[in-house]
Amino acid sequence: MFGKVIRDIVKVIASGQSFLLTSHLNPDGDSISCETAMALFLEQLGQKKYVIANRDGCPAIYRFLPRARKIIKAARVSGTFDVALILDASDIQRTGNIIDLKTQVKKVIVIDHHLSALPFGDYHYLDRESASCAEQIYNVVKAGAKKLTQSIATCLYTGIVTETNKFQEANTNPAALRTAALLVEAGVDPCELGRRIYEENSLPQLKLLGASLSGLQVSHQGQVATAVVPRQLLRKTGAKVEHTEGIIRFARSLKGVKVAALLRQQNDGFKVSLRSQDQVDVNAIAVKFGGGGHKRAAGFFLAGSLTKVKKEVLLKISKQLSK
Numbered sequence: 231m232f233g234k235v236i237r238d239i240v241k242v243i244a245s246g247q248s249f250l251l252t253s254h255l256n257p258d259g260d261s262i263s264c265e266t267a268m269a270l271f272l273e274q275l276g277q278k279k280y281v282i283a284n285r286d287g288c289p290a291i292y293r294f295l296p297r298a299r300k301i302i303k304a305a306r307v308s309g310t311f312d313v314a315l316i317l318d319a320s321d322i323q324r325t326g327n328i329i330d331l332k333t334q335v336k337k338v339i340v341i342d343h344h345l346s347a348l349p350f351g352d353y354h355y356l357d358r359e360s361a362s363c364a365e366q367i368y369n370v371v372k373a374g375a376k377k378l379t380q381s382i383a384t385c386l387y388t389g390i391v392t393e394t395n396k397f398q399e400a401n402t403n404p405a406a407l408r409t410a411a412l413l414v415e416a417g418v419d420p421c422e423l424g425r426r427i428y429e430e431n432s433l434p435q436l437k438l439l440g441a442s443l444s445g446l447q448v449s450h451q452g453q454v455a456t457a458v459v460p461r462q463l464l465r466k467t468g469a470k471v472e473h474t475e476g477i478i479r480f481a482r483s484l485k486g487v488k489v490a491a492l493l494r495q496q497n498d499g500f501k502v503s504l505r506s507q508d509q510v511d512v513n514a515i516a517v518k519f520g521g522g523g524h525k526r527a528a529g530f531f532l533a534g535s536l537t538k539v540k541k542e543v544l545l546k547i548s549k550q551l552s553k
């Protein structure tokens with residue numbers, strides 16, 4: 231179905247001279263997986279001139295991945311590139327406008343799987359059915375690589391396992407499982423990788439989890455759970471923003487909860503994450519606030535006080551619940 235765009239992407243990559251790789255703000259396992267696998271793929275094609283830059287760098291937990299140490303943290307990249315590869319980001323704002331696509335780049339390749347994505351760039355490989363963007367990178371690598379190396383497989387498996395939350399989210403499908411199996415055949419050790427990603431939490435991270443869950447608020451007859459991470463909680467526990475990842479899953483794990491919200495204080499307001507169980511479409515809520523994501527995992531930013539943000543978010547959630 232995507233054969234042509236994949237072949238075109240491989241051709242553009244093979245003929246370019248310089249590359250910029252980037253992904254979305256607060257990059258997650260899928261973003262880092264796509265960037266590192268793509269960097270290894272570029273090297274296989276003899277392409278050594280690339281920069282990987284994210285506005286928010288790379289979470290410490292993924293720094294063990296091959297080439298992850300090459301990821302730089304930058305608000306804006308300077309210079310020009312033949313090709314920009316925008317991975318797992320549904321629009322250029324989601325990268326934090328790290329680059330001006332009009333003046334700094336000759337060709338723009340976008341590879342993404344977000345429900346809220348709109349077409350942009352010269353080559354747009356958008357597959358909303360794909361559980362992870364990593365699987366799309368897998369398809370590109372397969373179309374052009376000489377060999378699916380253990381290193382590339384390790385990066386890609388990380389994307390699939392984190393984006394499906396260990397193959398238990400609703401996006402888990404036969405394709406994700408099949409690709410994961412092929413990656414294991416290519417040399418991935420699922421147990422070792424799982425341990426590095428999920429069993430090496432830091433004490434500040436666990437303290438943050440504990441503190442934010444102890445303040446969990448349940449409303450709407452037990453259907454909505456809201457957790458808040460005020461700025462001072464990060465200071466108090468010594469945790470970093472990337473350590474807020476995962477809190478929302480615990481909020482959603484409460485029996486009876488259909489929608490979980492995490493409100494993390496940021497700038498003059500709150501970064502809101504939403505996760506749903508069953509059929510509630512949280513992307514529809516996020517889009518109303520100018521954000522986006524997937525049906526069961528979405529986010530947005532909302533300016534204002536905690537009281538105001540919470541009230542507005544809960545109101546939209548309750549409307550969506552009654553649909």
Ligand code: 5GP
Pocket residue numbers: 254256320324344346502503504520521522523524527528529530531
């Ligand atoms: P998270 O809640 O983990 O930050 O994000 C969940 C999903 O929603 C991810 O797929 C992420 O890319 C997307 N997302 C989060 N925040 C935003 C936002 O502000 N705008 C858009 N378009 N998508 C977002």
Ligand code: MN
Pocket residue numbers: 254258260261318
């Ligand atoms: Mn992502």
